[in-house]
Amino acid sequence: MFAIIAAKDIRELARDGRLLWAGGLVVVLMLVALAAGWNRQVQLNGERSAGQALDYDAWLHQGYRHPHDAAEQGMHVFKPEPPLGVFDPGIGPFVGSTVWLQAHRQSEVKFRPAQDATGLQRFGELSPAWLLQVLLPLLIIIIGFNALSGERERGTLRQLLSLGVPARSLLLGKAAALASCAGLLIAPVGVGFAVFLVARLPASERLDVVYRIGWLAAGYGFYLGFFVFLTLAVSALVRSSRAALVILLGFWVAATLIAPRTASEAVSMLHPTPSRLAFDDHLSHDIADAAGKAWAAHFGARSQWDASLPLSKWGAALKVDDEAGYGALDDNFGALWDTFERQQRAQEWVGLVAPVVALRGFSMGLTGTDFSQHRDFSTAAETQRRKIQDIVSEDLVEHADPLGNAHFTYKAGPELWATVPPFKYQLPSVSFALAHHWTSLALLAVLFCLSVALARYAVSRPLMR
Amino acid sequence: MLDAIGVTKQFGAKRALDNVSLNVLPGEIYCLLGANGAGKTTLVNLFLNFLQPTSGSLQIGMIDVVRHPLETKRLLAYIPEQVTLYGVLSGLENLAFFSSLAIGERLPRLRLLELLEAAGLPREAADDRVATYSKGMRQKVGIAIALAKNAKALLLDEPTSGLDPSAANEFSELLVKASNDGVAVLTTTHDLFHAKQTGTRLGIMKHGRLVEELKSEDVSHADLEALYLKHMKS
Numbered sequence: 001m002f003a004i005i006a007a008k009d010i011r012e013l014a015r016d017g018r019l020l021w022a023g024g025l026v027v028v029l030m031l032v033a034l035a036a037g038w039n040r041q042v043q044l045n046g047e048r049s050a051g052q053a054l055d056y057d058a059w060l061h062q063g064y065r066h067p068h069d070a071a072e073q074g075m076h077v078f079k080p081e082p083p084l085g086v087f088d089p090g091i092g093p094f095v096g097s098t099v100w101l102q103a104h105r106q107s108e109v110k111f112r113p114a115q116d117a118t119g120l121q122r123f124g125e126l127s128p129a130w131l132l133q134v135l136l137p138l139l140i141i142i143i144g145f146n147a148l149s150g151e152r153e154r155g156t157l158r159q160l161l162s163l164g165v166p167a168r169s170l171l172l173g174k175a176a177a178l179a180s181c182a183g184l185l186i187a188p189v190g191v192g193f194a195v196f197l198v199a200r201l202p203a204s205e206r207l208d209v210v211y212r213i214g215w216l217a218a219g220y221g222f223y224l225g226f227f228v229f230l231t232l233a234v235s236a237l238v239r240s241s242r243a244a245l246v247i248l249l250g251f252w253v254a255a256t257l258i259a260p261r262t263a264s265e266a267v268s269m270l271h272p273t274p275s276r277l278a279f280d281d282h283l284s285h286d287i288a289d290a291a292g293k294a295w296a297a298h299f300g301a302r303s304q305w306d307a308s309l310p311l312s313k314w315g316a317a318l319k320v321d322d323e324a325g326y327g328a329l330d331d332n333f334g335a336l337w338d339t340f341e342r343q344q345r346a347q348e349w350v351g352l353v354a355p356v357v358a359l360r361g362f363s364m365g366l367t368g369t370d371f372s373q374h375r376d377f378s379t380a381a382e383t384q385r386r387k388i389q390d391i392v393s394e395d396l397v398e399h400a401d402p403l404g405n406a407h408f409t410y411k412a413g414p415e416l417w418a419t420v421p422p423f424k425y426q427l428p429s430v431s432f433a434l435a436h437h438w439t440s441l442a443l444l445a446v447l448f449c450l451s452v453a454l455a456r457y458a459v460s461r462p463l464m465r
Numbered sequence: 466m467l468d469a470i471g472v473t474k475q476f477g478a479k480r481a482l483d484n485v486s487l488n489v490l491p492g493e494i495y496c497l498l499g500a501n502g503a504g505k506t507t508l509v510n511l512f513l514n515f516l517q518p519t520s521g522s523l524q525i526g527m528i529d530v531v532r533h534p535l536e537t538k539r540l541l542a543y544i545p546e547q548v549t550l551y552g553v554l555s556g557l558e559n560l561a562f563f564s565s566l567a568i569g570e571r572l573p574r575l576r577l578l579e580l581l582e583a584a585g586l587p588r589e590a591a592d593d594r595v596a597t598y599s600k601g602m603r604q605k606v607g608i609a610i611a612l613a614k615n616a617k618a619l620l621l622d623e624p625t626s627g628l629d630p631s632a633a634n635e636f637s638e639l640l641v642k643a644s645n646d647g648v649a650v651l652t653t654t655h656d657l658f659h660a661k662q663t664g665t666r667l668g669i670m671k672h673g674r675l676v677e678e679l680k681s682e683d684v685s686h687a688d689l690e691a692l693y694l695k696h697m698k699s
Contacts, residue, residue, distance in 0.1 A: 001566060001569070004562065004565045004566055004571075005566070008551070008554070008562045011554065011558070012551055012553055012554065015553040015554075016553055154549050155545070155547065155549030156549045156550065156551060158513075158515070158545060158549070159543075159545070159548070159549055159550075159563065159607075159610075160563075160566065161513070161515070161538075162513050162538060162541070162543035162620075163538065163563060163566050163567045163614070164534075164535045164536075164538030164539050164541075164567070165566050166535055462515070
């Protein structure tokens with residue numbers, strides 16, 4: 001019975017123009033966003049892999065020089081764009097993609113696209129994920145707000161109920177119609193793009209991306225399903241279509257546009273992060289403190305690079321100095337990143353009242369563009385930096401320190417540079433993303449169930465009143 | 466077939482129905498007369514379970530309406546004063562939709578056209594959008610829906626209101642045909658002439674009470690009018 005109702009509703013929506021115009025606009029925007037995202041990703045990946053290769057090549061061919069000079073110059077590593085970044089760029093435009101692996105100090109990821117964005121380019125950041133998170137619920141509201149209230153106002157509900165149509169079938173039929181309309185709009189574009197994307201990936205990455213797409217479909221399904229049943233519940237509960245529209249639009253504005261920004265501010269107050277200046281000061285202090293202790297323990301020196309330290313120990317001192325800083329770097333960056341993750345987890349719970357917040361975190365996680373995966377890349381980059389430092393320091397201990405006062409005459413050549421492996425970063429797997437974002441998915445599932453329960457309650461009350 | 470047993474319906478302080486009892490047998494056309502606000506539509510809504518009685522009970526085919534609303538609606542076809550349909554769909558599509566819900570199967574186009582014709586809708590109008598239909602044409606689609614359902618009881622709420630005399634006559638003929646097929650018909654109306662002409666039994670309601678019940682064959686048009694006016698003035 002519900003299929004008959006759904007088919008009628010779809011036919012009616014198709015003929016009254018709302019679906020055609022509003023839905024058509026969403027499809028056009030979706031195609032534009034996917035094309036723009038794809039173009040951006042191809043360009044970025046091209047630039048980054050070329051940059052990575054050039055930088056490593058420059059490292060290998062830097063000629064003969066003191067290894068510490070080479071370490072000071074360091075190299076750059078570039079964060080690869082995850083394949084599904086086309087769909088949801090996540091925090092990518094705001095956190096940068098390049099890390100300078102220099103001696104002594106862990107660098108932040110730099111060169112954020114958002115820094116270079118003009119007002120118009122910011123407008124161009126329209127992503128398919130944003131369309132599904134923000135515009136599609138609005139479309140569901142626009143085509144569904146009068147699904148039941150309109151039937152009541154026109155009098156057709158009376159006709160339907162007099163035929164003995166159970167309220168549950170009516171609800172299911174209406175829900176199926178709304179879901180089908182949304183599905184008809186996004187499924188062809190979504191499936192087409194998924195096939196296009198997966199076909200262009202190396203075989204080793206395909207399965208992981210397919211799993212990610214599956215989980216994304218589940219998350220977005222719960223989210224859009226929530227809006228379908230919420231719309232129907234409100235449409236059944238209120239007396240007029242106008243009231244239903246006002247309530248639903250109010251919820252959409254509050255939950256989709258206002259709540260995410262408010263949530264972000266609120267969690268920043270709940271879990272504050274230090275200013276850049278304060279962070280740098282604290283880090284420098286901790287490094288100096290750790291280094292001072294290490295120097296005292298190893299060389300009996302009163303301070304770092306004490307003039308009494310003979311040049312025959314310069315390589316060893318460099319190694320001690322660097323290793324002493326690792327703990328401070330791990331502690332400071334770890335604390336900062338833990339705070340970011342606590343903020344993320346706190347925001348997830350805002351998803352209980354503003355589902356877009358839960359979906360946003362889940363979507364970024366599953367597309368590989370969230371903070372936890374950014375942290376994974378930063379950690380991998382830092383590991384590479386330490387690898388370079390360790391290789392260089394050990395070489396100095398082995399070859400430069402025995403030269404005594406002639407320490408700085410030592411020059412290493414290509415054979416040393418070649419011992420530093422190229423930076424190869426593998427994006428974490430889907431299980432990593434799920435481990436970080438299962439709460440968001442669970443919240444979305446709970447919200448979906450609550451909306452179904454509300455809609456069932458709404459139609460269980462006398463619909464003719 | 467249609468039984469109201471001591472039905473009272475209270476809306477706050479207002480008593481819309483006061484201990485009303487009536488029964489409509491298979492093959493009978495029961496015309497319920499009365500002024501606006503007499504409680505006729507309230508009684509129809511109670512049979513449809515759109516309202517629930519404050520006291521008393523209603524049965525269709527011996528099945529309690531409140532306890533088994535879906536079962537009783539399967540036995541019933543309902544035509545309101547204003548048949549409301551989906552304007553962007555054609556008459557045929559509306560009939561296909563409502564009849565599918567009513568009988569649980571999709572009727573072939575030919576059968577749907579037959580039903581519309583039997584209800585008096587010209588075949589050439591069947592594929593036009595209902596938004597372009599007159600009230601009478603919509604009413605005919607409503608009748609076709611009722612015919613498709615092949616129900617044992619017909620519930621009509623002022624069905625000829627606003628119809629031209631010829632359409633009202635055609636409608637009356639359809640009611641007679643239905644009653645001849647054993648259908649129990651309960652109709653509310655203001656039209657004394659058609660009530661007398663079509664009905665087998667007549668009931669007059671006033672202030673929520675059934676104040677008069679009589680067989681149509683026992684009164685003339687003039688007597689019915691006089692009786693009706695007497696009750697309305699008293």
